[in-house]
Amino acid sequence: MEHHQTKSSSAPLRPIRCIIKLGGAAITCKNDFETINEENLNIVSSQIREAMVSKSVFSKVIGMDWSKRPGMSQTPTVDISDQDVIESHNFIVVHGAGSFGHFQASKSGVHKGGLSRTLVKSGFVATRISVTSLNLDIVRALAREGIPATGMSPFSCGWLTCRRNIAAADVSMVARAIDSGFIPVLHGDAVLDTAQECTILSGDLIISHLAAKLRPDFVVFLTDVYGVYDRPPTEPNATLLREIAVHEDGSWSVIKPILQGSNKVEMTAAAHDTTGGMETKIAEAAVIAKLGIDVYIVKAATEHSLKALSGSLKDEIPEDWLGTVIRLAR
Amino acid sequence: MEHHQTKSSSAPLRPIRCIIKLGGAAITCKNDFETINEENLNIVSSQIREAMVSKSVFSKVIGMDWSKRPGMSQTPTVDISDQDVIESHNFIVVHGAGSFGHFQASKSGVHKGGLSRTLVKSGFVATRISVTSLNLDIVRALAREGIPATGMSPFSCGWLTCRRNIAAADVSMVARAIDSGFIPVLHGDAVLDTAQECTILSGDLIISHLAAKLRPDFVVFLTDVYGVYDRPPTEPNATLLREIAVHEDGSWSVIKPILQGSNKVEMTAAAHDTTGGMETKIAEAAVIAKLGIDVYIVKAATEHSLKALSGSLKDEIPEDWLGTVIRLAR
Numbered sequence: 001m002e003h004h005q006t007k008s009s010s011a012p013l014r015p016i017r018c019i020i021k022l023g024g025a026a027i028t029c030k031n032d033f034e035t036i037n038e039e040n041l042n043i044v045s046s047q048i049r050e051a052m053v054s055k056s057v058f059s060k061v062i063g064m065d066w067s068k069r070p071g072m073s074q075t076p077t078v079d080i081s082d083q084d085v086i087e088s089h090n091f092i093v094v095h096g097a098g099s100f101g102h103f104q105a106s107k108s109g110v111h112k113g114g115l116s117r118t119l120v121k122s123g124f125v126a127t128r129i130s131v132t133s134l135n136l137d138i139v140r141a142l143a144r145e146g147i148p149a150t151g152m153s154p155f156s157c158g159w160l161t162c163r164r165n166i167a168a169a170d171v172s173m174v175a176r177a178i179d180s181g182f183i184p185v186l187h188g189d190a191v192l193d194t195a196q197e198c199t200i201l202s203g204d205l206i207i208s209h210l211a212a213k214l215r216p217d218f219v220v221f222l223t224d225v226y227g228v229y230d231r232p233p234t235e236p237n238a239t240l241l242r243e244i245a246v247h248e249d250g251s252w253s254v255i256k257p258i259l260q261g262s263n264k265v266e267m268t269a270a271a272h273d274t275t276g277g278m279e280t281k282i283a284e285a286a287v288i289a290k291l292g293i294d295v296y297i298v299k300a301a302t303e304h305s306l307k308a309l310s311g312s313l314k315d316e317i318p319e320d321w322l323g324t325v326i327r328l329a330r
Numbered sequence: 331m332e333h334h335q336t337k338s339s340s341a342p343l344r345p346i347r348c349i350i351k352l353g354g355a356a357i358t359c360k361n362d363f364e365t366i367n368e369e370n371l372n373i374v375s376s377q378i379r380e381a382m383v384s385k386s387v388f389s390k391v392i393g394m395d396w397s398k399r400p401g402m403s404q405t406p407t408v409d410i411s412d413q414d415v416i417e418s419h420n421f422i423v424v425h426g427a428g429s430f431g432h433f434q435a436s437k438s439g440v441h442k443g444g445l446s447r448t449l450v451k452s453g454f455v456a457t458r459i460s461v462t463s464l465n466l467d468i469v470r471a472l473a474r475e476g477i478p479a480t481g482m483s484p485f486s487c488g489w490l491t492c493r494r495n496i497a498a499a500d501v502s503m504v505a506r507a508i509d510s511g512f513i514p515v516l517h518g519d520a521v522l523d524t525a526q527e528c529t530i531l532s533g534d535l536i537i538s539h540l541a542a543k544l545r546p547d548f549v550v551f552l553t554d555v556y557g558v559y560d561r562p563p564t565e566p567n568a569t570l571l572r573e574i575a576v577h578e579d580g581s582w583s584v585i586k587p588i589l590q591g592s593n594k595v596e597m598t599a600a601a602h603d604t605t606g607g608m609e610t611k612i613a614e615a616a617v618i619a620k621l622g623i624d625v626y627i628v629k630a631a632t633e634h635s636l637k638a639l640s641g642s643l644k645d646e647i648p649e650d651w652l653g654t655v656i657r658l659a660r
Contacts, residue, residue: 065459066437066459081448083448117412118413119412121394132469133397152486153483156487158506160506170488182454
């Protein structure tokens, strides 16, 4: 991530509690083309609401999606007593693509660039249609839970890459939205690239960048497994890594559990591939943890994700909490 | 429109042929909540394609919407021979809201500001959901016609108002999208306002601003009537104003037809109201025409709109063309 070009006025006045990654695998049905995992998304939305608003003022949910839904033809009934807005913690949501966008992007090779080719250009347009349609559905699910969500596409926000690394990302509008009390909802997107014309900007890269610029208290990755394992979680004897410490030099070691022989996970190329890049995932989380920001990787829509989102893990991690904490070595 | 704060690098390298306003009344069903006028939208999309690509290279339509449509469950078949992209004219599309957004905005009074009130904040979120969902549908309709459309929400692009006038509008991303060969699709949106916290930014205000910054050859307003009339078009004897000349001092006069008694349309307050702001419409178009940019106001999805979009009216306006031309007095 060289060449950051962000405005000096970009930091929000209000501190950011948490950046949440909604993993594509957690909120979509992986094997069904462009299908949302409604159940998970609804639970996740409800958990985010619970984590945002302090329990003492937990009141009636004020639905903020007043648009037509399937089977509905009339304008909805909106019955909101015009009280003042309840103060709440500031969150940013970033989501992946899952079964949205993937087909369009891989079919056309958008990540490899080359907008002068019809296939790439069409694929760029098709990918953006798919991921922005997912973004709209997620914003609507959050809004139905009374979360003041506003979709913000990295492409429109002017995020640019250079050789697939972030070259420019003006976070001032994200900061402004937060200062106005909204929850920005960004997403992995097709973007312009100054070296290869276009590419795919991943949700994970967006989070690293936002974390560095906006310094949230903590970051939560919601996935479809309980956390990071020492081998593919479907394998017998796969061990959930409970706590990983990141050192000043960027290296990391498993603190908990104590692994046999060594506290470093030995990763073979095969293990790397089949886990969908476990090492990459840890490396990306380590970049954030190195800033002093705790990262929790946890299964979405569980009691464990609720605990992570609530921020209570900062003080103490209960013995029965399932997930992976990645943080700066103390 | 005071306080423009746009980057100096904002002008695109490629000249812009046309900015098109898709009027809300032309592409949605006015009286059906959040319902698109599919027939009009499809014809308009096809006409825009025809106007973009010169006739000699008019070839197979390359569909760029590869997402699920109602009744479809599998991934679509994408069969694109990977030829080079055909050069085409640069267009920008801006659309209104019609039966989208209006209910949400008026119910909550977003235009009057005041985000500390629950009703306004909810309405802001609900309005954005509604207008971005319309934006997505329009982008998809254009993409199906092979137009490389990319949605760009003014809110995400960082457009801000101050007392409902544009205070900041970074058009550099719009320019970049054009230089990369895309057709930006903007829309009337709920935006932040530096004086009153929030408001509604109209599509018409967006067009005036883009026209001043990006200097297109001409601007086309697609509406649901044949143009601007001297009185509500439903009234008997309503006369279509064919040509309006704008003078250096900003005043304007009807050149064609020669109106009885005077070539100035006398507008009563009542006439103003019932035409849905005819005088306002002319005044806004006059601001653009004063820049030397011809404005055509024409009924969408007709042979007349196709003529306007093609740019052929710049040289000569045929006798049988129905619409209103507003241009600088010669």
